[in-house]
Amino acid sequence: MGTRLRDMIRAVRACKTAAEERAVIAKECAALRNAFKDEEGDTRHRNVAKLMFIHMLGYPTHFGQMECLKLIAAPSFPEKRIGYLGLMILLDERQEVLMLVTNSIKNDLNHANQFIVGLALCALGNICSAEMARDLAPEVEKLLSSSNSYIKKKAALCSIRIIRKVPELIEYVLGPATGLLNDKHHGVLIAGVSLATELAQTNAEALEHFRKQTPTLVRILKNLVISGYAPEYDVGGITDPFLQVRVLRLLRLVGKGDTEASDIMSDILAQVATNTESAKNSGNAILYECVMTIMGVESIGGLRVLAINILGRFLANRDNNIRYVALNTLVNVVAVDTQAVQRHRATIVECVKDSDVSIRRRALELVYALVNENNIKTLTKELLDYLKVADPEFKPDLTAKICSLVHKYAPTKLWHIDTMIRVMSEAGSFVKDDWVRVLIVLISNAPELQGYTVRSFYRAFQDTKDQESLTVTAVWCLGEYGEMLMNHANELEGEEPLTVTEQDVVDVLESVLKDSRSNPVVRGFALTSLLKLTSRYSTASERIKALIGSYRGSLVVELQQRAIEYGKILDKHANIKPQLLERMPAVDEAHLKRRTAADETLVTADKETKSPKAVANGNKPVAAAANLMDLLDLSVDDTPAPPPAAAASALADLLGSPPRSTPAPQPAGANMLLDLLAPSTAPQATTPPAQVQDPLAALMGGPAAPAPQPPAAMDPFGDLLGGAAPTAGPTFPSIVAFEKDGLRVHFDFSKPAANSQQTTIKATYTNSGPSPFTDFVFQAAVPKFMTLSLEPASGSVVPAGQAGSVTQTINVTNSLQGQKNLVMRLRISYKVNGSEVLEQGQVSNFPAQL
């Protein structure tokens, strides 16, 4: 005999540490297991109650599941009651045990006692699986039309779960659900309205059907609003706010996009909005829902003004709960009526600084929706002020929002640059690479601002050194426009004068380079910038040379490689240095966008073929793009009058293919280029720098020839690419999917470029046995997240002794590609020597990422 429930709870409460609690629970569980094994029928009820308590504390209780089923089958109500409770709490729809209870539930659904029927409905509504739903739907449908309101309300909510599990049952529920809306009982009404809402949400026909019921819904609401005091459902002087909220929500659904329905409900909406008492929470809940409905349906202007005024009152309320819902609603209203929300802008911006994180988050969401070309300056200023004091957990989100707003609405380039510098100074580590790239493109396209920009970045960097994105951009600017620090080019009106020497700039770059904590990518940038400055600085160039030279032995392969390559350029190729180190040509923005898309596909391809490290290639597109541009600079400069997008066309020329007609080779080629040049890609980690340097030098030699012809330049590239290009596409290892009794099923994979979720599997069947397999049929099945189609096989006889094979193409689409691997069940039947063979199996050794 175990302890009483009470004693167990006392023992648990007396525990001072988690370990003590675990010990008590372990002891109890052991006793319970014994009790279950000994089939102690009279204490079963108490034991299941104990299990629920143990479950609530977070301990496993699966061993007691069968006990619940036994209790449910018991005749007495208290036992049944606790059995059903255990069923709902301890089990879930994923457990196979659940199927065993279907019959008991079916019996109980047909029971004469309303409470037992109610129990069965409740359990079914909480945990039923699709199979149970199908089996028991006829019973539940019958109960929907019962005359007993206690049963009806539960049947309605049970139906919600059934149609969620088996949507094709909707048509059977539609009729009875409509009947529920004419009931008098509030429980039936609220359940009926919930059911109708669910139906209307999931099915267009049902929505149309309930649209016709708009007058009924209006009547329900009217009865609630104009009825006097109704004690049964009164909450603080308001009749059944829960039902009112539900009806308003359904009205919103049916009124959306339908003027006729919206007209029918406009009177009652106005009545609710004006007459509901707003002193209590229950009243505010209704007003809140009512405002959402007014703004959600095709209301007339006057009604909208009423709603906006209510929101204004909410926003000014001292209660934080009310302010929260006001902000929440305004987010939805912005799309409908921006002007109305703009009026409350000052209050909303105040809320961004609220001490309550829930309110702040909502307000930020709203501010984000509010910003446009006209108010971007003021609102961004507020957001930047707040960025200074924001919690660390809040900063990434806020930074991303500001960046995207600046990008979208910046009135001038100057303002864009200024604001981004401020953002980067405050929260540079949260600024994503994408925004850095956008900024660099902008700067390179604004020659009149380059001087100002480099000076501003120099100043900002002096104040803030630990924000990565600021460092990267500053370093890049110094490399490109370093001389403008000294010659005051393009000085803007009112700009503070800045006195810097060449040595100062080199000091800055050296400090970045020497900071071993900083990202190798950033340090690589610093090296490139130093190299570029050698052609622009006269006094500091020897010092730079020595500095670059000192990194020849760097342990960071990327830095070592760069230092050696750059050293070579400085030593041996002084004649081409000026052209080589010219300023980067302005980046064509549209082109960059296209490239980004190409990069993304490359990254996925890389993931599949190479080590995961190669992905870093795609992660630093700025570095890669900049390098590529640097390199292409050579050929561009020598061709007469290069157009702005020459870089792109030069690349295409080099690769010998126009970019549009055959898009595939271009990314592949570009990828090779990037592999060769970009930092931290996998191949470089294994290739000694000297090897890489050779082809690079060869490349550089090409354009330096007196009369460079694009076709001539193409050759080394072509050679370079010719061998490697085919490996750039994704390939997957073949697998043996099935092998038994001489039969072998072999899978080869290929992926069409257009759809990464799709995989074409070529199945090859061979037979190493002595007799041929005849009537060979191969079948396959896949889980729900995949789809599969089998093409006819090349034959139905697999010859013996591996004398031949049969092939078949299988097309699979994996909708959860990247999250779940392919899995497949096989069923193979054939005849060998006249006897039938049936084989089944599961294939789970598919390569990842299919």
Next chain:
Amino acid sequence: MTIRFLLLVNKQGQTRLAQYYEYMSLEERRALEGEIVRKCLARSDQQCSFVEHRNYKVIYRRYASLFFLVGVDGDENELGILEFIHCVVETMDRYFGNVCELDIMFHLEKAHFMLDEMVMNGCIVETNKANVLQPIQLMDKAG
């Protein structure tokens, strides 16, 4: 727009009642309860009663040493749920007579019976206290 879970937690953060309306493994539950309770208990009385956590919105209300937490999805009426919490507590009050933590601990099944009458599959069924308590009182009489 459904209720995803209901929790009753004491001031120390111990769960005293838990009802989930969607499947979640035991480990997930423990983790979720820990995170949410920590977030909610750290908030002051002046702050609003809504906390966003993962993809849930948690609406909570404090009664002396007990916290009532309800997890809902994004488009639920927050104020309505707040009112519903109060309705649940009033119902328990009527049954237990000034309900306290111990009443719920020692009569866990009764508390669940009440919830089962009020919420089904995440939707509100009944808010009339007499209707909710009727089956339970009948059972008490018979037992």
